[in-house]
Amino acid sequence: MDELRFDAGRICLDLLATAHPFERLDSVGSLCAWIHGCGLVPPGTPLTRVDTAWPGAFRELRRNVGQLVHGWLAQGGSVPYGGAGAHDGALARVNEAARTAPPTPRAVRGEDGSLVRALDRPPECAALLAAVARDTVELLTDPVARAGLRQCAGDNCPLVYVDMSRGRRRRWCSSEVCGNRERVARHRRRAALARS
């Protein structure tokens, strides 16, 4: 599956997914595709301020968000997670990124006269990073949302999602990817057993 993934349930977790199974944020073009795909900006927003420094800045934020999210999961979601001081460097960097104002939304008239969301100007890198950092802050401080954080049950799949399903029984980052892989493996095991 080569497409970018946007099924984690939160923008900050969709950002983590860009490191798997290979680096997606390795060019301006793929970063722009991610920014549009995850809904960080309204559809059609021109990203005219983007330059070659942006992918590295997003990867840096991703590293910090990843430390916090995986730290939380590694502790089984206990509070305070990671013990006193663990990941405090990442926490400080995410909080710092969140200080900047995110892009300002506006309601403007679309072609048919109905209101559509737009930004007041092409967004700066720091404003977009701030939007992702704020999503991280909200996720990790929301007791209900963070209790739904799960790592995919797939073999060696590092993807993390928020389980909002009824009864919280979602096991996979995606039933089409890891869920399907598990169904195929189970079928193979049954077939091998039947032959022996």
Ligand SMILES: [Zn+2]
């Ligand atoms: Zn998975």
